[in-house]
Amino acid sequence: MSEDSKLIALIDFIYAAALDADLWPTVLAKLADATGALQAIIATMDKRTDTFASISRRAYPDLEASYKDYWAFRNPLWDNATALPAGEVFSLDTLMPRQDFVKTPVFNEWWKTADYGLEMLGANLLVEDKVSSLICLVNARGSDPPAREQALILAALRHIVRAARIHRQLWTLDLMQGAAPERLESLRQGAILVDAAANVLFANAPARAVLETGDGLVLKGGCLASTDGADTLQRLIASCARGVGPLRGPLGGEIGVRRGPNRLCLHVTVTPLRSKHPAIEIPWLGLCPPAAMVTVDDPETGRRQLAQNLHNRFGLTGAETGLAAEILKGDGRAAAARRRGVSVATARAQLSSIFEKTGTHRQAELVHLLLELADKRDPGKWDV
Numbered sequence: 459m460s461e462d463s464k465l466i467a468l469i470d471f472i473y474a475a476a477l478d479a480d481l482w483p484t485v486l487a488k489l490a491d492a493t494g495a496l497q498a499i500i501a502t503m504d505k506r507t508d509t510f511a512s513i514s515r516r517a518y519p520d521l522e523a524s525y526k527d528y529w530a531f532r533n534p535l536w537d538n539a540t541a542l543p544a545g546e547v548f549s550l551d552t553l554m555p556r557q558d559f560v561k562t563p564v565f566n567e568w569w570k571t572a573d574y575g576l577e578m579l580g581a582n583l584l585v586e587d588k589v590s591s592l593i594c595l596v597n598a599r600g601s602d603p604p605a606r607e608q609a610l611i612l613a614a615l616r617h618i619v620r621a622a623r624i625h626r627q628l629w630t631l632d633l634m635q636g637a638a639p640e641r642l643e644s645l646r647q648g649a650i651l652v653d654a655a656a657n658v659l660f661a662n663a664p665a666r667a668v669l670e671t672g673d674g675l676v677l678k679g680g681c682l683a684s685t686d687g688a689d690t691l692q693r694l695i696a697s698c699a700r701g702v703g704p705l706r707g708p709l710g711g712e713i714g715v716r717r718g719p720n721r722l723c724l725h726v727t728v729t730p731l732r733s734k735h736p737a738i739e740i741p742w743l744g745l746c747p748p749a750a751m752v753t754v755d756d757p758e759t760g761r762r763q764l765a766q767n768l769h770n771r772f773g774l775t776g777a778e779t780g781l782a783a784e785i786l787k788g789d790g791r792a793a794a795a796r797r798r799g800v801s802v803a804t805a806r807a808q809l810s811s812i813f814e815k816t817g818t819h820r821q822a823e824l825v826h827l828l829l830e831l832a833d834k835r836d837p838g839k840w841d842v
Contacts, residue, residue: 464492465610469617476621476628479740483513489595489614490515493607496574496598500583500622502591502744503536506679507655511741521572533564540590542582545619547612550578575599579608581615583622584744588679591744593618622743629738629745633659648754651731653746654699656681656692660748668754674717674724675754682752684726686716691726691752698730698750710750725755767831772815781808785821786828 468488475481486498501512510530512522530536538553550556556576559565580594595611642649648665652658657680661669668675676685684691694711709730714723729751739746764786765779774782777798784794795805809821818824 465613468492468614472614472617472621473624476624479625479738479743482742483515485618486513486515489611489618492614493595493611494597494601495595495611496601497572497596498593499596500591500593500742501530502584502589502742503530503540504655504657504744505588506657506681509655509741513742518572521568525568529564529568534562535559535564536590536592539580539582539592540585542585544582544585544623545616547579547581547615549580550576570599573599575601577601579611579615581619583619584626589744591622591742593622625740626743626745629740629743633747645753646759648752648756650682650752650754651748652682652695652750652752654696654749655746656683656695657746658682664756664759665752665754668724668756673721674715675726684715691715691728694728695750695752698728722757725757727753727755729753764828764831768816768828771831774812774815778808778812778815781805782812782824782828785809786825788825791821 468485471481471488472485475485482500486500489495490498496516498515499512500514501510503510508531510526512526514522535550535553539548542548542552550559553559559576575597577597578594580592582590582592584591593615642651642660642662645662646664648668649662650658650665651660658677669677672685674685676683682691682695690713694713697709697711710728712725712727715726716723731748731751761783764783765774765776768774768779768782769776777800781794781798781800784797785791787794791805791809792802795802798805800808812824813819816824816827818827
């Protein structure tokens with residue numbers, strides 16, 4: 459088979475892998491065999507969770523374990539590679555001078571043990587804020603690839619970058635179709651899809667609004683977190699990971715997340731996701747399916763809507779709508795006045811004005827009216 463025919467056959471297989479994740483290890487094996495490389499690797503670093511995942515042409519269990527657990531986070535080549543855009547091909551010399559690299563601990567304590575040489579070519583498959591993926595081919599020590607093999611590697615790498623991007627797009631499309639984002643967008647409560655490490659995969663408009671305020675829930679490096687400093691939310695999300703079952707404790711749960719002074723807590727529910735056709739996890743491409751849905755109820759949203767309804771329909775002032783919301787709690791005018799920070803006499807005057815404007819005569823009638831207005835928010839639409 460001619461060199462051109464080998465390249466065409468390899469490219470065909472590369473694009474087949476874009477449709478079948480199980481073919482990627484074979485792509486690496488074929489690429490290494492065609493180019494004479496000792497090792498071919500696809501790997502992802504997620505600094506949000508300090509995790510590393512990879513697949514490779516050759517398996518060295520002990521070396522791979524030490525790199526995953528320790529050396530991956532101490533390799534200057536990786537940090538330098540992430541400064542380059544996705545798709546740009548690099549060599550070791552692109553990333554740092556050889557004379558500097560051979561002085562590093564990772565070279566002397568790991569790289570040489572793996573019998574890797576200094577002839578290396580690679581390309582970034584993904585470069586995001588805290589997540590990066592790359593493919594890399596390394597020759598054996600003392601082995602220099604001929605020019606024709608370098609040309610083949612360069613041609614193949616460009617197609618692998620494109621195929622990996624297609625794979626990610628198709629995977630995301632399958633995930634979103636299963637998650638029905640249009641249904642989540644129709645909810646009045648916030649809905650957030652997260653993986654087991656709390657990385658946010660999707661957030662509907664109400665959830666995005668909550669996150670943008672930075673009060674209660676926030677994103678930290680792409681991960682969902684509460685601003686009160688507690689790790690309860692992360693623990694509830696982690697409990698939804700596959701393989702964690704009832705014998706390890708309950709899955710998900712409900713918590714109240716504290717916010718700033720004089721603000722009501724957010725009501726947050728974590729529910730495990732168990733699809734009949736779950737998305738395949740491909741950690742070495744940075745693809746992890748959602749493990750849980752986090753729903754967020756903001757009690758202040760309902761109060762604001764009720765206040766708006768009262769103002770639009772009856773012309774109540776801000777002070778009157780505030781008192782009406784407190785009356786709805788049902789513990790009496792004095793308690794409502796105390797929470798509003800006004801005297802009982804002021805509350806009595808405001809309540810008389812509310813009766814007149816709404817056409818009610820007793821607190822029981824007013825509460826009934828308020829409940830009717832609250833029902834117009836149609837809480838049934840809040841169910842997933």
